[in-house]
Amino acid sequence: xxxxxxxxxxxxxxxxxxxxGYLYLIxxxxxxxxxxxxxxxxxxxxxxxxxxxSLNLEAKYNYPVYNASTLRIDSVRKRSAIGGxxxxxxxxxxxxxxxxxxxxxxxxxxxxxxxxxxxPNVHKPVLEFDSEKYLCDDLFTPECDARTEEFKELMLKxxxxxxxxxxKVFRSGLDVHNTYDVKYEGSPRKxxxxxxxxxxxxxxxLRTVTSEDEPFKxxxxxxxxxxxxxxxxxxxxxxxxxxxxxxxxxxGEFIDSHDMVLRFNNAxxxxxxxxxxxxxxxxxxxxxxxxxxxxxFLEDPLYKDTSLLIWDPANYSSTLExxxxxxxxxxxxxxxxxxxxxxxxxxxxxxxxVLWGLWSVLQDSSPYRLRRNPPSSGFIGVWFSxxxxxxxxxxxxxxxxxxxxxxxxxxxxxxxxxxxxxxxxLAQEKALAERIRDNTDIDVFQRGFIDIPGFSSLSCP
Numbered sequence: 001x002x003x004x005x006x007x008x009x010x011x012x013x014x015x016x017x018x019x020x021g022y023l024y025l026i027x028x029x030x031x032x033x034x035x036x037x038x039x040x041x042x043x044x045x046x047x048x049x050x051x052x053x054s055l056n057l058e059a060k061y062n063y064p065v066y067n068a069s070t071l072r073i074d075s076v077r078k079r080s081a082i083g084g085x086x087x088x089x090x091x092x093x094x095x096x097x098x099x100x101x102x103x104x105x106x107x108x109x110x111x112x113x114x115x116x117x118x119x120p121n122v123h124k125p126v127l128e129f130d131s132e133k134y135l136c137d138d139l140f141t142p143e144c145d146a147r148t149e150e151f152k153e154l155m156l157k158x159x160x161x162x163x164x165x166x167x168k169v170f171r172s173g174l175d176v177h178n179t180y181d182v183k184y185e186g187s188p189r190k191x192x193x194x195x196x197x198x199x200x201x202x203x204x205x206l207r208t209v210t211s212e213d214e215p216f217k218x219x220x221x222x223x224x225x226x227x228x229x230x231x232x233x234x235x236x237x238x239x240x241x242x243x244x245x246x247x248x249x250x251x252g253e254f255i256d257s258h259d260m261v262l263r264f265n266n267a268x269x270x271x272x273x274x275x276x277x278x279x280x281x282x283x284x285x286x287x288x289x290x291x292x293x294x295x296x297f298l299e300d301p302l303y304k305d306t307s308l309l310i311w312d313p314a315n316y317s318s319t320l321e322x323x324x325x326x327x328x329x330x331x332x333x334x335x336x337x338x339x340x341x342x343x344x345x346x347x348x349x350x351x352x353x354v355l356w357g358l359w360s361v362l363q364d365s366s367p368y369r370l371r372r373n374p375p376s377s378g379f380i381g382v383w384f385s386x387x388x389x390x391x392x393x394x395x396x397x398x399x400x401x402x403x404x405x406x407x408x409x410x411x412x413x414x415x416x417x418x419x420x421x422x423x424x425x426l427a428q429e430k431a432l433a434e435r436i437r438d439n440t441d442i443d444v445f446q447r448g449f450i451d452i453p454g455f456s457s458l459s460c461p
Contacts, residue, residue, distance in 0.1 A: 127158035127403065129416065134401035139442055148445045151401050155445075156434070162420050162427040167368035182316040182356065182372040184363055192365045197436050198386075198453070199460035200364065204357040206387050208309070208348040215321050222339045227348050228282065228307050233456070234260040237389035239381050240276055242267040243396035244406025244418070249448060251395060252277040258393065262385055264377045265289050268302060268410050275409060276395075280306050284381045287312035287329035298338060307346040309384065310335065313374040314352035323352050350380070358383060362428045376424040382433065382452070390454045398434045400448040 134151040136144035192200070209216055211223040238258035240246070242265065255261060255277035262282040263269075266289055269278045283306050289295045290310055297303055312331055314323035324332060331349075338347060355374040362379075363370050378397055385392045396402075399419055407418035421427050437444065439451035 127154050127399070129403050129405045129419075131403075134445075136401075136446055139446055144442070144446070148401070148441050151445050152441055155399055155403075156431070158420070159427040159431045163366065163368040163370075163431070166371065166427075178372045180313060180315050180356075180372060180374070182359070184360065184372070186360065186364050194436055194438075195458070195460070197361075197365055197432060198455070198458055200361045201358070201383055201386065201436075202455040202458060202460060204354060204361065204383065206384065207351040207354055209320065209351060213320055215324050219336075221336055222343065224346055224348065228309060228346060232388070234258075234281075234389045235391065236260075237262065237385045237392045237454075238277075239378075239385050239392060239394040239397070240264075240267070241378055241395055241397050242408040242410065243399075244404045244409055245396045245400060245402040245448065246275050247272075247404075247406065247409040249275050249396075249402065251275060251448065255279070255395065260385070260389060262381050264381060266295055266302065267408065272409060282307045282309065282381075282384070284308075284377045284384065285310045286377050287327065287331040290331045290334050291329040297334060298341070304342075309348055309350055309380075311350040311355065311374075311377070311380060312352065313355055316356050318352065320351075355380075359425070362425055362432060365432055366428050368428075370425040370428055371421075371423070373423055373425065375429060376426060379424075379429040379433075386452060386455050388454070390456060392452045392454060393449045394433065394452065395449045398430050398437070398444055398450050400445050402448060 134147045136147055138144060206227075208227040209223060210227070211217060211221060211225070216223060236258045237260040238255045239262045240255055242263075252272075252274045256279045258279075260281040261277060261279040262284065263276075263280050264284050265286060267276075269276060269280065283303065285297075285303075285308055287310060289303075290297050310331065312323075312327050312329060314327070318326070335347070335349065338345060358375045358379065359370070359372075362375065382392065382394055382397065385394075403419065405414040405416055405418075407413050407415050415422075419426070419430075421429075433450055433452075434444070437450035437452050439449075444450050
């Protein structure tokens with residue numbers, strides 16, 4: 001009897017301890033999730049920058065001297081930020097592309113996805129935004145080298161952390177979040193050389209919709225014969241992101257010194273020329289900008305007198321006909337009207353299969369499972385420029401020590417997702433971009449640009 005009573009007593013204690021442990025686990029997970037949300041949506045105060053007294057920049061880059069304390073924030077912004085991601089059934093603004101939901105200002109926009117993209121793992125962020133601790137007053141000192149190396153290491157760890165967190169989420173719920181029915185048959189690699197990465201990107205051919213493609217030929221689209229200044233090649237090209245870190249950078253003169261300048265979406269130059277320049281050769285637009293009334297695509301001078309490349313995702317295996325009937329945003333009537341009204345316009349649609357070719361390169365080069373959503377406008381712009389230019393400089397794509405939670409230089413909105421990704425696989429895009437650049441760490445993490453050789457200079461197997 002005594003042995004039986006002891007066994008019952010031990011069993012009851014084990015059961016109580018087990019139940020307490022289980023309840024503690026649920027409780028801790030709940031508060032971890034609350035903390036993630038708080039960190040993700042936290043809006044810090046406007047950052048203050050320390051002064052960069054004298055940079056003594058190398059003459060070969062023709063790089064301007066600037067003072068980081070002149071971080072200018074205008075009280076009135078002419079254009080709002082674009083994009084968003086879906087969370088708990090409501091729209092929250094985010095970097096570049098909505099997941100296809102109905103928008104109150106346009107009843108023709110239909111949400112394609114029933115799933116909600118999960119947040120990145122932001123419980124314990126490694127990269128410190130809006131901090132002046134890594135900025136250098138003098139770029140040519142051992143202290144600056146040490147600060148730069150520390151920031152670089154933290155930035156790469158942050159990409160790794162986000163990718164690892166997302167991989168855990170999407171490994172278990174891949175079908176739920178596979179809005180575009182992506183059928184990836186490759187196996188992720190842990191390591192690709194810089195040349196292998198560049199050659200893989202070059203293998204993704206630049207294709208735009210032509211006037212001979214159906215259903216566009218049958219429907220009378222007057223698409224220009226030469227896609228995007230097809231016969232022009234450029235020596236030096238500047239790809240100017242919309243990153244908030246460009247505000248106060250005073251990079252405008254350096255950007256305009258390039259032969260070609262590519263910009264994105266509704267990013268303005270007026271009132272920001274000191275920081276981002278004024279020249280625009282190409283502009284990459286997502287289909288939101290084309291279709292949403294607030295962007296005034298057909299009327300705004302921002303989209304005139306420049307070559308435009310428009311993209312909109314289709315399902316992984318969709319034909320052009322299927323894409324035309326089921327776009328993410330209803331861009332085709334607007335595009336047709338533009339071609340009718342502006343017969344000299346150099347405006348083209350990127351073939352949607354290109355997006356999945358680029359996504360496959362990202363997935364092939366990552367040891368983690370990625371979001372099965374298309375790449376961002378930024379990554380498309382970098383890849384496009386590498387096809388056309390001997391040397392490409394991309395400004396504030398890989399975050400510099402000026403990294404900020406501010407999404408866009410032209411919009412006062414803070415959100416870490418603009419850098420780390422909430423819909424696009426941004427962390428992998430930027431990790432890949434960091435691996436293919438060939439300039440110094442000081443250039444990247446202090447001056448704010450990566451330097452990449454164009455595809456024409458490669459010797460691929």
